[in-house]
Amino acid sequence: MPEFQHPSEIEPKLSRAHLDVVFNNLLDAAYKALEATSTDDDTNWTRGVFPYGRIHGRFIRLQREGDLPWFRLVNKTLDYTVSVNGVLMQFVTDDPDLRKKGHRLQKNQVERYHDSLLGPANDGNLTWRVYVDSDRNPDGPTLTVSILGFDTNRNVICKWVHNYEPLVSVRTTALSPVVEIVDSLPIRREKDAAQTEMKDTGSKDE
Amino acid sequence: MNNTTGFLPLGDEFSPDKLRLARCAAGRSLAEIGELLGVTRQYAHKLEVNAIPSPNQLERLCEVLKVGESFFFAPRKSGVELEQCHFRSVRTSTLTLKKTIAAQVEMFELLVDELDKEVAFPVVDFAALDEPVTGAGKIELVAERFRREQGLGLGPLSSVTKLAEKIGVLVVNLADADDRIDAFSLFNKRPLIVRNTSKANPGRQRFDLAHELGHLVMHQGIETGCRETEEQANQFASALLMPRASFAAEFPTMRGKYLNWPALKELKLRWKVSFKALIYRARALDLLTADQAKSGFTYLARKGFTKSEEFDDLIPIESPLLVQRAIDLLDYATWNRVLAAAGLSTEMVKNQFMLNVPIAPLRLVNSYQR
Numbered sequence: 040m041p042e043f044q045h046p047s048e049i050e051p052k053l054s055r056a057h058l059d060v061v062f063n064n065l066l067d068a069a070y071k072a073l074e075a076t077s078t079d080d081d082t083n084w085t086r087g088v089f090p091y092g093r094i095h096g097r098f099i100r101l102q103r104e105g106d107l108p109w110f111r112l113v114n115k116t117l118d119y120t121v122s123v124n125g126v127l128m129q130f131v132t133d134d135p136d137l138r139k140k141g142h143r144l145q146k147n148q149v150e151r152y153h154d155s156l157l158g159p160a161n162d163g164n165l166t167w168r169v170y171v172d173s174d175r176n177p178d179g180p181t182l183t184v185s186i187l188g189f190d191t192n193r194n195v196i197c198k199w200v201h202n203y204e205p206l207v208s209v210r211t212t213a214l215s216p217v218v219e220i221v222d223s224l225p226i227r228r229e230k231d232a233a234q235t236e237m238k239d240t241g242s243k244d245e
Numbered sequence: 246m247n248n249t250t251g252f253l254p255l256g257d258e259f260s261p262d263k264l265r266l267a268r269c270a271a272g273r274s275l276a277e278i279g280e281l282l283g284v285t286r287q288y289a290h291k292l293e294v295n296a297i298p299s300p301n302q303l304e305r306l307c308e309v310l311k312v313g314e315s316f317f318f319a320p321r322k323s324g325v326e327l328e329q330c331h332f333r334s335v336r337t338s339t340l341t342l343k344k345t346i347a348a349q350v351e352m353f354e355l356l357v358d359e360l361d362k363e364v365a366f367p368v369v370d371f372a373a374l375d376e377p378v379t380g381a382g383k384i385e386l387v388a389e390r391f392r393r394e395q396g397l398g399l400g401p402l403s404s405v406t407k408l409a410e411k412i413g414v415l416v417v418n419l420a421d422a423d424d425r426i427d428a429f430s431l432f433n434k435r436p437l438i439v440r441n442t443s444k445a446n447p448g449r450q451r452f453d454l455a456h457e458l459g460h461l462v463m464h465q466g467i468e469t470g471c472r473e474t475e476e477q478a479n480q481f482a483s484a485l486l487m488p489r490a491s492f493a494a495e496f497p498t499m500r501g502k503y504l505n506w507p508a509l510k511e512l513k514l515r516w517k518v519s520f521k522a523l524i525y526r527a528r529a530l531d532l533l534t535a536d537q538a539k540s541g542f543t544y545l546a547r548k549g550f551t552k553s554e555e556f557d558d559l560i561p562i563e564s565p566l567l568v569q570r571a572i573d574l575l576d577y578a579t580w581n582r583v584l585a586a587a588g589l590s591t592e593m594v595k596n597q598f599m600l601n602v603p604i605a606p607l608r609l610v611n612s613y614q615r
Contacts, residue, residue, distance in 0.1 A: 070500060071500075073500060073501060073503075074499070074500040074501035074503075075501065076501065077500065077501025077502040077503060078501070078502075178503065178504075178506075178540075178544045178547075179500060179503030179504060179505070179506055180503075181507075203507075214400070214491075214495065214515075215398060215399040215400035215401075215491040216398070216400045217400050217401050217402075217403055217515075218397045218398050218400045218401065218402050218403060219403045220402060220403050220404050220407040220408045220411055221407070221411070222407060222410075222566065223367045223407065223410040223411045223566075223567055224570060225364045225365060225366050225367070225567060225570055225571040225574060226364065226365045227363065227364055227365075227574050228362070228363055228364060228365055
């Protein structure tokens, strides 16, 4: 089933390690944005656009810091597009299973130029989109990131849901080690030894 | 009883006190004993005062109360009084049930006394406070001192049961100590903690044990069960399981007005406590406001996480091992000697105290069965 394939099965350049870094960063930025938009003055609009903007900002930062040579932000406009090992992808805040923003499947100028460099469209020319979706839980929304690969007919040929591992789940990185308590072992009393000792004492008296 | 004469052995005195003890431990009323012996309730009462049962009655009593005959012919040494036990005031626990459990503990102590002659248990190695403590701040210091004295550092404890056993506390399972009674402790001859065997929540089990350690450390000679002492024991348990220095540094920040549940899950699994205990502790340390803590409790209640919680299955349940290990050291003959000296039956040790006993290496086979 193609839906259960990791994108790297179709496009080897999209390795697990690289996608994990991008998506964990994305979710980290998005969760922080949700924190900031949980005031009483926030609306669905702020809750929707703020994370999208923050993800954009995170990618700009990753590009600026330059620690990831395989990562580039090739389009900095609102339909921002990143390149992971030369494979382009856009980001959409939408439900990947019930996609409302169909227009976001259209390739932007950067992607079209990229395709033109690769030559005539073939099965290798896929469109990659990353969907960020929220379960809208009032007690604290959970975000999921899915990467979808579309062929030229806009059929989904790859779908993969990212397993989020918080970048830093706790405030500190230097955790106190777990205190291993050793087993307590009862000891058999040596009664015979005591008796022998007594006998020895007796013989000395004689 | 003398097999030849059918009379009670000469010189040994029947102990009415021991009959009362065994009856209480079995959770039987005087009327029930009377009925089982075919006598009146009044006569059953008399047996617990100064009357001596007939050989047949004695045999029946042993059978019903699951003790050996020798049990009734040794004087009752030091009884376990209810005031000595740090029971929690659980609404469902009746006085009768408490008396039953206290009697069972006294009988368990008889077994431990005899075991102690054969096997050396770890020495009692913790300092109990001489004066009553007041204030959450002081209890925090008591728990920190306890950690320091035991060389525990600041990290999560791998096992609270092992910690209790390491410092000389015997942890025991009693089959009858269910939700109606909760865990409790006492310091009679040796500190002892009775676990509630029905709790499936490993975090709560650990918290209960830490709570009882709090009683043993702070409430020697103090009658407990009131709101104040229970609160103190809870504060000790919280501080012992989640030391403020390390816990405060690890507690995840809020996601705006939301608690960071994925990070709390990590914290729960690392510290092996319940979500509820995490939130209580965070509130006590002012890491959460009253409203934030309230919203956390509401979330847990709405999810139905009262007795058990999500991810409990990822935390191993702790089991006491020390007494079982002591029994395992004994050969069958020695075990029988210990059992006879305590006056208990194998059935009681297996069923009430939930311990495995040595098995006879050889089995008697009647020749005519061939």
